Amino acid sequence: MSPEYFLRSLLLIILATFSANASNWLYLAKLSSVGSISEEETCEKLKGLIQRQVQMCKRNLEVMDSLCHYYKQCMVSAESGVGLALSKYILGYLDHAREGGGTREAAFVYAISSAGVAFAVTRACSSGELDKCGCDRTVQGGSPQGFQWSGCSDNIAYGVAFSQSFVDVRERSKGASSNRALMNLHNNEAGRKAILNNMRVECKCHGVSGSCEFKTCWKAMPPFRKVGNVLKEKFDGATEVEQSEIGSTKVLVPKNSQFKPHTDEDLVYLDSSPDFCDHDLKNGVLGTSGRQCNKTSKAIDGCELMCCGRGFHTDEVEVVERCSCKFHWCCSVKCKPCHRVVEIHTCR
Amino acid sequence: MAGAIIENMSTRKLCIVGGILLVFQVIAFLVGGLIAPSPTTAVPYTSMKCIDVRKNHHKTKWLMPWGPNHCDKLKDFDEAVSRQIEANDIVFAVHIPLPNKEMSPWFQFMLFIMQLDIAFKMDNDLKENAEITLDVSLAYRDGMFDDWEEIAHAIEIRKLKCTFGSPKTLESEGRHYDCDFLPFMEIGSVAHKYYLINIRLPVNERKGINVGIGEIKDIRLVGIHQNGGFTKVWFAMKTFLTPSILIIMVWYWRRITLMTRAPVLLEKVIFALGISMTFINIPVEWFSIGFDWTWMLLFGDIRQGIFYAMLLSFWIIFCGEHMMDQNERNRLSGYWKQVGPIAVGSFCLFIFDMCERGVQLKNPFYSIWTTEVGTELAGLIFRFKFLMLITLACAAMTVIFFIVSQVTEGHWRWGDVTIQVNSAFFTGIYGMWNLYVFALMFLYAPSHKNYGEDQSNGDLGVSSGEELQLTTTITHVDGPTEVYKLARKEAQE
Numbered sequence: 001m002s003p004e005y006f007l008r009s010l011l012l013i014i015l016a017t018f019s020a021n022a023s024n025w026l027y028l029a030k031l032s033s034v035g036s037i038s039e040e041e042t043c044e045k046l047k048g049l050i051q052r053q054v055q056m057c058k059r060n061l062e063v064m065d066s067l068c069h070y071y072k073q074c075m076v077s078a079e080s081g082v083g084l085a086l087s088k089y090i091l092g093y094l095d096h097a098r099e100g101g102g103t104r105e106a107a108f109v110y111a112i113s114s115a116g117v118a119f120a121v122t123r124a125c126s127s128g129e130l131d132k133c134g135c136d137r138t139v140q141g142g143s144p145q146g147f148q149w150s151g152c153s154d155n156i157a158y159g160v161a162f163s164q165s166f167v168d169v170r171e172r173s174k175g176a177s178s179n180r181a182l183m184n185l186h187n188n189e190a191g192r193k194a195i196l197n198n199m200r201v202e203c204k205c206h207g208v209s210g211s212c213e214f215k216t217c218w219k220a221m222p223p224f225r226k227v228g229n230v231l232k233e234k235f236d237g238a239t240e241v242e243q244s245e246i247g248s249t250k251v252l253v254p255k256n257s258q259f260k261p262h263t264d265e266d267l268v269y270l271d272s273s274p275d276f277c278d279h280d281l282k283n284g285v286l287g288t289s290g291r292q293c294n295k296t297s298k299a300i301d302g303c304e305l306m307c308c309g310r311g312f313h314t315d316e317v318e319v320v321e322r323c324s325c326k327f328h329w330c331c332s333v334k335c336k337p338c339h340r341v342v343e344i345h346t347c348r
Numbered sequence: 349m350a351g352a353i354i355e356n357m358s359t360r361k362l363c364i365v366g367g368i369l370l371v372f373q374v375i376a377f378l379v380g381g382l383i384a385p386s387p388t389t390a391v392p393y394t395s396m397k398c399i400d401v402r403k404n405h406h407k408t409k410w411l412m413p414w415g416p417n418h419c420d421k422l423k424d425f426d427e428a429v430s431r432q433i434e435a436n437d438i439v440f441a442v443h444i445p446l447p448n449k450e451m452s453p454w455f456q457f458m459l460f461i462m463q464l465d466i467a468f469k470m471d472n473d474l475k476e477n478a479e480i481t482l483d484v485s486l487a488y489r490d491g492m493f494d495d496w497e498e499i500a501h502a503i504e505i506r507k508l509k510c511t512f513g514s515p516k517t518l519e520s521e522g523r524h525y526d527c528d529f530l531p532f533m534e535i536g537s538v539a540h541k542y543y544l545i546n547i548r549l550p551v552n553e554r555k556g557i558n559v560g561i562g563e564i565k566d567i568r569l570v571g572i573h574q575n576g577g578f579t580k581v582w583f584a585m586k587t588f589l590t591p592s593i594l595i596i597m598v599w600y601w602r603r604i605t606l607m608t609r610a611p612v613l614l615e616k617v618i619f620a621l622g623i624s625m626t627f628i629n630i631p632v633e634w635f636s637i638g639f640d641w642t643w644m645l646l647f648g649d650i651r652q653g654i655f656y657a658m659l660l661s662f663w664i665i666f667c668g669e670h671m672m673d674q675n676e677r678n679r680l681s682g683y684w685k686q687v688g689p690i691a692v693g694s695f696c697l698f699i700f701d702m703c704e705r706g707v708q709l710k711n712p713f714y715s716i717w718t719t720e721v722g723t724e725l726a727g728l729i730f731r732f733k734f735l736m737l738i739t740l741a742c743a744a745m746t747v748i749f750f751i752v753s754q755v756t757e758g759h760w761r762w763g764d765v766t767i768q769v770n771s772a773f774f775t776g777i778y779g780m781w782n783l784y785v786f787a788l789m790f791l792y793a794p795s796h797k798n799y800g801e802d803q804s805n806g807d808l809g810v811s812s813g814e815e816l817q818l819t820t821t822i823t824h825v826d827g828p829t830e831v832y833k834l835a836r837k838e839a840q841e
């Protein structure tokens with residue numbers, strides 16, 4: 001994982017999350033062809049960053065670069081973890097979504113993006129690609145006495161702080177008073193909380209003859225897939241909110257006062273989701289027509305739900321697969337090609 | 349011990365002495381709690397995947413994960429496939445510490461554990477009881493631009509213990525196994541500023557090396573070292589305490605020699621306890637700051653072992669001197685049955701420690717826990733710990749009941765119910781030790797289920813058989829017997 005690559009991924013995130021035209025993290029895969037971010041000019045060329053973010057990009061070139069890579073990895077694992085169902089579902093909507101809709105899906109995207117940034121930076125810290133990390137005193141949590149006296153604080157503190165300053169700056173620059181900014185900030189934080197609240201404590205005993213007379217424990221990040229799953233649950237139970245003023249500060253409160261108020265970890269949204277079934281470019285909805293579906297699934301990726309009752313085509317396609325392969329733990333794969341006929345279902 | 353200070357001092361003075369000791373005890377707590385940082389730090393490292401291009405270029409054999417001369421890196425293994433790089437050309441590199449930091453002799457020791465990220469793939473599944481073969485090397489340097497000097501190189505085999513949480517279907521492909529972490533490396537001194545670890549996972553299909561270990565995505569290490577700040581506070585405390593114990597020891601022995609009679613056994617044992625405490629206290633660790641003494645960790649273990657053995661012997665003799673029959677008094681030979689097992693037990697622990705830390709002097713990657721013997725022992729040690737815990741709990745109960753019975757009146761009143769504390773103390777303690785012995789005999793009796801396993805233990809070979817026997821002896825025979833004897837005596841008292 002080269003540093004260049006990491007940074008690139010971060011940019012991709014940002015690109016993907018914040019650019020007005022492509023607020024979809026799944027875009028990352030398509031955008032991975034962006035060259036390495038090794039020069040400051042690259043920052044300028046990245047569309048979708050606001051001026052403050054461009055400055056941060058220039059100041060933290062190495063962070064940006066390696067971030068990109070890890071971020072992409074995170075998203076890939078989240079995608080498979082959350083289930084392709086969800087990702088495909090929002091894909092139809094978000095591919096061309098505009099900033100306008102403060103929907104449940106947008107809440108999920110913001111949360112997982114901000115979690116992804118925190119995760120990616122933390123991971124890059126432990127690989128030595130970033131200089132500051134847990135020992136950086138400008139970030140909250142850095143130990144004041146230094147590495148030699150008491151070690152450094154957990155890298156996750158740095159990752160979260162970086163995510164806060166980099167991802168949230170976009171909303172804060174608007175004054176953080178609009179409904180949408182409040183919603184985004186909340187969901188960004190919920191994403192980071194999904195990592196922080198699921199940290200695992202691991203311990204090692206190292207006393208005389210391996211006894212637990214001495215024991216050292218540390219916090220380890222959950223696999224990003226787990227973060228994705230947590231956020232998927234929050235997505236399912238997201239709270240619809242509206243703005244309300246308490247004193248002079250604006251806050252988001254549940255629209256239905258019967259519901260108990262949301263916590264820091266919950267996702268919130270303002271607008272209900274549009275109908276994803278039909279092609280509606282005005283709202284950025286591509287429709288599900290022509291999308292591949294799963295005949296046996298009862299979930300959202302199943303043909304019944306996804307095709308919105310319009311039915312589906314079934315085509316028989318011959319695919320060449322690799323079979324009777326010999327694998328090593330990496331790289332070398334010796335296989336024979338096998339031909340197989342598979343059924344592909346697409347929505348009408 | 350007639351005529352000891354404790355018997356002749358006035359209560360007021362005794363209280364003053366006690367108070368002063370208490371103040372020092374509080375200070376000792378405060379020093380740790382307020383000045384020192386936490387004793388150890390764990391630093392997570394993610395290894396970089398370097399491409400070993402040395403065959404073509406004849407460059408240095410050490411591959412750096414980052415910095416000015418960093419290696420040709422792979423971001424992930426998909427890239428390796430597209431670039432036609434094979435498993436044998438990939439080196440996992442970890443630099444210790446992370447950028448812009450330096451290791452320091454104040455860290456005293458470093459130990460590393462390894463975590464493997466193994467992804468599930470339908471047609472490249474992890475074999476049952478898979479073993480991973482690691483070709484590991486460790487190097488150091490003291491300047492950012494010096495050459496790397498090799499410290500150790502070894503080929504190590506570790507057993508993979510992994511579970512997979514989801515059903516093994518096509519949908520689960522790419523999910524990671526949940527693997528126990530593996531012991532990786534331990535060194536007893538941190539004399540250099542920079543360390544470099546290079547790990548290779550050589551594949552040899554003919555010999556079945558590193559075959560069926562799944563699809564490895566990442567190798568992560570966690571490095572644990574003592575915090576410099578803690579070491580400094582610790583050394584300071586040792587340096588302060590050494591003369592205090594030394595002075596009181598000299599004073600004590602002078603008092604004893606001034607008397608006309610020869611010193612009694614208990615006095616000698618107390619003196620020996622003082623010597624072993626001083627042995628622990630002497631801050632020889634200061635030398636570790638200037639010299640690269642990797643045996644310091646082992647030496648520390650030995651000193652601690654001697655102290656514990658001495659302390660146990662002291663307790664036994666102290667109890668015996670106050671309880672045993674008149675004719676057995678004042679001779680060490682009268683206690684050989686009690687002290688002997690302690691010596692044997694400590695010796696066994698010493699041998700065991702030598703087997704791990706001793707070997708680690710030569711090969712820091714060695715770990716007894718990964719060998720067959722080690723895993724067997726780990727079972728035994730669990731039982732030993734369990735026994736120790738229960739014993740401690742019982743001893744603590746005895747002490748608590750004792751104190752309660754001393755400070756309170758003979759009985760407590762709770763409403764209409766009157767509790768006879770003293771009687772409760774006698775019956776409670778008597779019952780507790782009986783239960784203890786009962787539980788011991790029940791729990792440590794040979795199990796039906798283990799008859800088969802015992803057979804297989806025998807196949808492990810002569811040396812392992814011996815070691816097993818030794819440890820079994822301590823736990824099963826001697827430990828309980830001693831406690832049992834003491835318990836009976838106490839109960840009879």
